[in-house]
Amino acid sequence: MAWLMIAPAAVGLIIFLIIPFLMAFQLSLTDTRLLSPNPPQFVGLENYHRLLRVSVILMEPLRDPVTGEVQRDEEGRILYPRPRTILRSDARYEGMGELAQFHLFGRRYLVAAGDPTFWRGLANNFYFALVVVPLQSAFALLLAILVNQRIRGVNLFRTFYFMPVVVPMVVVAVVWFFLYNPGVGTINAFLKAISFGRLGPFEWLADPKLAFPSIMLLSIWQGVGFQMVIFLAGLQEIPGELYEAAEADGCNEVQKFFFVTLPQLRNTTIFVVVATTILAFQLFTQVQVMTGGGPGEATMTTILHAVREGRYQLRAGYASAITVVFFLIVLAVSIIQRSVMREERAIE
Amino acid sequence: MSAQTPIQVHPVGGKMPHSLQYRFRKTAKAILNYTVMTLLACFFAFPLVFMMVSATKTNETQITSDVGGLRAFVPYPLRFVPPVDRLDDAPAEIRNAYTGLGPQNFFDVFRRMPFGRFLWNSILVTTTTVGLGLLVNSIAAYPLARLKWKGRNVVLAAIVALIIIPFEAVAIPLMLLTTRLPRPGGGIGWHDTYIVQIIPFVADAFSIYLFYQFFIGIPKDLDEAAIMDGASRLRIYWNIIVPNSRPVFATVAILKFLWVWGSYLWPLLVIRLPEYRPLTVAMQEFFGQYPRLWGDTLAFATMTTLPVLILFLAFQRWFIRSVAATGIKG
Numbered sequence: 135m136a137w138l139m140i141a142p143a144a145v146g147l148i149i150f151l152i153i154p155f156l157m158a159f160q161l162s163l164t165d166t167r168l169l170s171p172n173p174p175q176f177v178g179l180e181n182y183h184r185l186l187r188v189s190v191i192l193m194e195p196l197r198d199p200v201t202g203e204v205q206r207d208e209e210g211r212i213l214y215p216r217p218r219t220i221l222r223s224d225a226r227y228e229g230m231g232e233l234a235q236f237h238l239f240g241r242r243y244l245v246a247a248g249d250p251t252f253w254r255g256l257a258n259n260f261y262f263a264l265v266v267v268p269l270q271s272a273f274a275l276l277l278a279i280l281v282n283q284r285i286r287g288v289n290l291f292r293t294f295y296f297m298p299v300v301v302p303m304v305v306v307a308v309v310w311f312f313l314y315n316p317g318v319g320t321i322n323a324f325l326k327a328i329s330f331g332r333l334g335p336f337e338w339l340a341d342p343k344l345a346f347p348s349i350m351l352l353s354i355w356q357g358v359g360f361q362m363v364i365f366l367a368g369l370q371e372i373p374g375e376l377y378e379a380a381e382a383d384g385c386n387e388v389q390k391f392f393f394v395t396l397p398q399l400r401n402t403t404i405f406v407v408v409a410t411t412i413l414a415f416q417l418f419t420q421v422q423v424m425t426g427g428g429p430g431e432a433t434m435t436t437i438l439h440a441v442r443e444g445r446y447q448l449r450a451g452y453a454s455a456i457t458v459v460f461f462l463i464v465l466a467v468s469i470i471q472r473s474v475m476r477e478e479r480a481i482e
Numbered sequence: 483m484s485a486q487t488p489i490q491v492h493p494v495g496g497k498m499p500h501s502l503q504y505r506f507r508k509t510a511k512a513i514l515n516y517t518v519m520t521l522l523a524c525f526f527a528f529p530l531v532f533m534m535v536s537a538t539k540t541n542e543t544q545i546t547s548d549v550g551g552l553r554a555f556v557p558y559p560l561r562f563v564p565p566v567d568r569l570d571d572a573p574a575e576i577r578n579a580y581t582g583l584g585p586q587n588f589f590d591v592f593r594r595m596p597f598g599r600f601l602w603n604s605i606l607v608t609t610t611t612v613g614l615g616l617l618v619n620s621i622a623a624y625p626l627a628r629l630k631w632k633g634r635n636v637v638l639a640a641i642v643a644l645i646i647i648p649f650e651a652v653a654i655p656l657m658l659l660t661t662r663l664p665r666p667g668g669g670i671g672w673h674d675t676y677i678v679q680i681i682p683f684v685a686d687a688f689s690i691y692l693f694y695q696f697f698i699g700i701p702k703d704l705d706e707a708a709i710m711d712g713a714s715r716l717r718i719y720w721n722i723i724v725p726n727s728r729p730v731f732a733t734v735a736i737l738k739f740l741w742v743w744g745s746y747l748w749p750l751l752v753i754r755l756p757e758y759r760p761l762t763v764a765m766q767e768f769f770g771q772y773p774r775l776w777g778d779t780l781a782f783a784t785m786t787t788l789p790v791l792i793l794f795l796a797f798q799r800w801f802i803r804s805v806a807a808t809g810i811k812g
Contacts, residue, residue, distance in 0.1 A: 313549075
C-alpha cells in the first residue's frame with residue numbers, strides 16, 4: 135500500500151527529474167542536436183574540452199621586418215599583434231577566442247579560451263553572488279527587525295516589503311527596463327534630484343559597467359522580501375528571556391543584536407545565504423528580458439549561455455555539458471558555504 | 483539573577499520612565515522609525531505604482547515625458563477617457579484631445595494580441611499543476627510520515643537529495659526528453675501542448691518534504707482509532723490527515739502557484755505557438771515588439787501582475803506563513 139501511494143509521485147520524479155538529470159551527463163558526451171536528422175555521435179570529453187579549455191599565451195611584440203626593432207606607437211607603447219592574428223597563426227589554438235589580456239613583469243599575456251562566453255558568464259555569476267548575497271541577506275535582516283517591532287501599522291509595512299515577491303520576474307524586468315530609461319528616466323531623474331544635478335544621466339543597461347549592477351538592484355528589490363520573512367520567522371523563535379537576561383546584564387540595543395540576535399539566527403542565516411547563492415547562479419530571466427546578455431557580454435550568465443546554445447543554436451549536447459558544470463559548481467559552492475558556516479558553530 | 487530575586491530594570495540610561503526627556507527621546511525614536519519604514523515602503527512600491535499609473539494614462543506622449551519626474555506616479559489629468567480604436571496611430575492633435583485616464587491601453591492589448599487566450603493558458607496551467615501537485619505529493623508523503631515499511635528511509639533520503647537539483651540543471655535534457663515522448667492524440671513530442679507545462683511539475687520533492695514534515699506532527703492516536711474501526715489507508719489519509727493539514731496544503735499551493743505563474747524559462751524552451759503560450763512569455767514577446775508602446779506594455783504587465791497581487795492581498799497571512807515554512811528546514 136505504501137508503494138502504491140508513493141508511485142505517482144515517484145514515477146513523476148523519475149521521468150522528469152532523475153532521468154533528465156542523468157541524461158545531462160550522457161548527452162554531454164555526445165554531439166546531440168535538436169531537430170537533427172543525423173543520429174548523435176559519441177564524442178567523449180570533446181564538449182568539456184571546448185568548454186573548459188584555457189590557454190595563457192605570451193604575446194610577442196610586433197617587430198620591424200627589416201631592423202628587427204620593437205615597434206611602438208606615438209606615445210611609446212609597445213605594439214602587439216591582434217589577438218585574433220595570434221590565435222589564427224597557430225594550429226594549437228584552433229577554435230579559441232580571446233578572454234582577457236594582462237601584464238606581468240613587463241610582459242603581456244593573452245588568455246584564450248575554447249568558449250570565452252562561458253567564462254564571462256561564470257565570472258558574472260560569481261560577481262552577482264558576491265555582491266547580492268551579502269547585501270540582500272543584510273537588507274533582509276534589517277527589514278525583518280523593523281517589521282518585528284511591536285508597533286502600530288507594522289503589518290502594513292510588512293505587506294509593502296513583501297509585495298514584490300509575488301510579482302512575476304518578467305514583469306519586474308519590463309517595468310525596471312522603463313525605469314532605467316537612459317536620458318530622461320525615472321531613476322536618472324531621482325539621482326539628479328537628490329544630487330542637485332551632479333549625478334547622471336546614466337545609460338544604465340547600455341553601459342557595460344552599469345548594466346550588471348542595475349540588474350542586481352532589481353533582483354534585490356524583487357527577492358529581499360522572501361528572505362525577510364524567513365528571518366522574521368527566525369526572530370520570532372528567539373526566546374524573550376534571552377533579551378531580558380541581556381538587559382539585566384546591561385546590554386544596549388546594539389549589544390543585544392550582536393550577542394543575542396545574530397547567534398540565535400545562525401541556522402536561519404545559513405539557509406538564507408545558501409539559498410540566495412543558488413538563486414544567484416540560476417540568474418536568467420532578468421538578463422534574457424532586459425539585456426540579452428549585453429552590452430557585449432557584460433550581463434552574460436551561465437544559464438543564459440546554456441539556453442542560447444541548447445535552444446537557439448540547437449546544440450543540446452554542448453548545452454548539457456554547460457548544465458553539468460553549472461550543477462557541479464552550485465553543489466560545490468553550497469557544500470563549501472555550509473561547511474564553513476557550520477564549522478564556526480563547532481568552534482564556539 | 484534568579485527568579486526569586488526580582489530586580490527592577492530601568493530603561494537604558496537610568497532615566498525614570500515618565501520624565502520629559504525620556505518621553506521626548508521616545509517620540510523622536512518613533513518618528514525616525516516610521517520615517518525609515520515609510521521610505522522603504524516607497525522603495526518597494528514605486529515600480530508598481532509607476533506601472534499601474536502609466537497603464538491608465540491614455541496618451542503615450544504624456545507617459546514618456548512624465549517619466550522624468552514625480553508626475554510618473556501621479557494619475558492625471560483627472561478626466562475619464564473611454565477607449566478609442568487605434569488611438570496610438572492617430573495624429574498628435576487627436577491623441578492630445580483624448581489625453582486623460584481610462585482603459586485605452588488595456589483595450590489596445592486585447593486588440594493587438596489574444597490576451598484572453600494567454601490569460602486562460604496561464605490560469606489553466608497554474609491551477610492544474612497546483613491541484614494535481616497537492617494531491618500527488620500529499621498522498622506520497624503520507625506513507626513516508628505515518629507508516630512503517632521496508633525502504634522508507636531510503637526513499638525519504640532520496641527525496642531530500644532531489645531537492646538540491648535546481649530546475650535549470652535539468653531544463654535542457656528535459657526539453658530533449660519531452661520532444662521524444664508520445665503525444666496524446668498521436669504523433670511524437672510534447673512541445674506546444676498544455677501537458678508539457680503541467681505534467682513535469684506535478685511531482686515535486688520539496689512539496690513532498692513539506693507535507694512529510696507536517697504529517698509527522700499530527701497525533702498518532704487519530705489514525706490508530708480509525709484503524710480499529712477498519713478504515714483503509716486511503717480513507718485515513720482522506721478523512722483524518724487532509725482535514726487536519728490545511729496549513730501545509732495552503733503553503734504548498736501558494737509556493738507552487740507563485741512558481742508556476744511566474745515560470746518563464748520552461749515555456750520559452752518548449753512553447754512556440756501562441757495557442758499554448760503563457761502570460762510571461764507573451765509579455766516578453768509584446769515587450770519586444772516595435773514600436774515599443776509604454777502604455778500598452780505596462781497595461782499588459784499590470785494585467786499579468788494583478789491576479790497574483792489580488793490573491794496576495796486577500797491571503798497575505800497565508801503567503802507569509804508559506805514563505806516562512808521554506809526556511810524552517812535550514
